[in-house]
Amino acid sequence: MExxxxxxxxxxxxxxxxxxxxxxxxxxxxxxxxxxxxVGVVPVPDPRLHTINRHMATQKxxxxxxxxxxIAGLVxxxxxxxxxxxxxxxxxxxxxxxxxxxxxxxxxxxGEEITHVDGSxxxxxxxxxxxxxLILADLQTVENARGKAERAARGKDRDALARLxxxxxxxxxxxxxxxxxxxxxxxxxxxxxxxxxxxxxTKPMLYVANVSEDDPTGQGPLAMRVRAHAEANGGEVVPVxxxxxxxxxxxxxxxxxxxxxxxxxxxxxxxxxxxxxxxLLGLQSFYTAGEKEIRAWTIPKxxxxxxxxxxxxxxxxxxxxxxxxxxxxxxxELGTEKKIKEAGRLRIEGxxxxxxxxxxxxxxxxx
Numbered sequence: 001m002e003x004x005x006x007x008x009x010x011x012x013x014x015x016x017x018x019x020x021x022x023x024x025x026x027x028x029x030x031x032x033x034x035x036x037x038x039v040g041v042v043p044v045p046d047p048r049l050h051t052i053n054r055h056m057a058t059q060k061x062x063x064x065x066x067x068x069x070x071i072a073g074l075v076x077x078x079x080x081x082x083x084x085x086x087x088x089x090x091x092x093x094x095x096x097x098x099x100x101x102x103x104x105x106x107x108x109x110x111g112e113e114i115t116h117v118d119g120s121x122x123x124x125x126x127x128x129x130x131x132x133x134l135i136l137a138d139l140q141t142v143e144n145a146r147g148k149a150e151r152a153a154r155g156k157d158r159d160a161l162a163r164l165x166x167x168x169x170x171x172x173x174x175x176x177x178x179x180x181x182x183x184x185x186x187x188x189x190x191x192x193x194x195x196x197x198x199x200x201x202t203k204p205m206l207y208v209a210n211v212s213e214d215d216p217t218g219q220g221p222l223a224m225r226v227r228a229h230a231e232a233n234g235g236e237v238v239p240v241x242x243x244x245x246x247x248x249x250x251x252x253x254x255x256x257x258x259x260x261x262x263x264x265x266x267x268x269x270x271x272x273x274x275x276x277x278x279x280l281l282g283l284q285s286f287y288t289a290g291e292k293e294i295r296a297w298t299i300p301k302x303x304x305x306x307x308x309x310x311x312x313x314x315x316x317x318x319x320x321x322x323x324x325x326x327x328x329x330x331x332x333e334l335g336t337e338k339k340i341k342e343a344g345r346l347r348i349e350g351x352x353x354x355x356x357x358x359x360x361x362x363x364x365x366x367x
Contacts, residue, residue: 001300002039002067003206003277004095008126011103012210012242017070019242020270022249038070038091044278044285044296045271048328048358052287052294055331062295064285066274069095089137089200097204097280099273102126104222104239105212123226127207131179138199139174142167145197163193170194174201206280208273209239216241216263238276240269284357287328288312305353309363319365323349328358 007013021040043063053061071091092098102123149167152160166185173183179201185191194202207230209223218227218239230237248256248268260267278298285296286308299308310317326337330345340346 001096001281001283002069003097003099003281004069004071004092005099005101005208006071006092006130007101008103008129011101011126013101014070015242015246016101016208016210016240017068019245019249020068020274022246040068040070042066042068042270042274044274045267046285046296048285048287049294049296051328051332052289052360055335056289056294058289058291058294060293062293064278064283064296064298066278066281068099068277071095092134092200093198095203097206097277098200099206099208099277099280100127100130101208101210101242102226104209104218104220104226105215106222121222123209123222124229127226127229131201132177134200135174135177135179138180138201139171141197141199142171142174146171149193159189159193162187162189163196166190166193167197170197170199204280204282205235206276207235207237209237210242211239213241213244215239216244216265216269236276236280238269238273240273245270284355286325286355286357286359286361288362289360299355301357303355304351305349305355305363306351308355308361309365312363315367316363316365319367320351321364321366323353324362324364325349325359327356328360331360 005013005017017038017040020042042065044066046063049061049063069091103121103126104123106121146164146167149160149164153164165187166183169185169190170180170183174180180194180199181202181204183194185194207226209218209226211218211220211223215223216239218224218237223237223239227237229235244263245268248259249270251259256268282301283298284301285298288295288297297308297311299311305323306317306320309320309323324346326340326346330340330343331337334340334343334345337346
């Protein structure tokens, strides 16, 4: 699963993407963090790995990884093919979630002007510009699909009727200028029908307020407008100064710690962004721990134990017998697996077990 980074021109989108991938390469020793010209792999900072390591010696820590796509800049009219509109829309349809970078600074460091595509800095207007283009693109998709759906529904097939109902509900929502995720669709067949349309505005959205160097925590008036907009629409905001993060990504750990201390920041803002994007994708981590490595494995929330085992190796899923697990908190409290077992907190779970975030696991399987 991957998240796409979007934004208008000159909002700092590519600077942010480059900083993320550069920081990932440095922190996790991944020399090819940018695996394609516009695709990067970023480690998800996870203090629980270090918690496990405090109680278990190991040779290395392996974090969960996040795939990010730097999507071509959007301009007004993208839904009609303006600018790189066609490339933008094709790429954004392929991602699972959207990270929208919004400009929340007036001038660049040193006072130089960075021209805004609309002539002035207004983050909420920028958000509305992007969302309007996505809604218009989805409306075209729905309108194109409706005729076929109506013909299919004439035969009174339940699935076809449900699909048509979904299209009608979504079209009405989009025509009101609202994203498809706002549509009231509850029938399971209708939901499946809507998913088959591949609508962009059903994807979850995270806002990144690209702030100035003198407002790294995003408390200034521009960032606060984004916070208010996100709160009103059930969204989340992560304030990031792309310029600061770009500088941090080039430093070794000692120099980075000194710079963070000078700025009064507990960690790079990119750490919070990576974790927020991970949550946005509906992902969680479970862990395996041994002398060679302590590793975080990525699964969607709601994954059952056999499928989680299959993330490690397909043979684990095919021959799954059971999983023995406990939480990272159990380990931190009791200190060893032996004490966890003695306290009755080592759980033995079968095929129907739904994995919990922060499970530490031993999978048993037949070969």
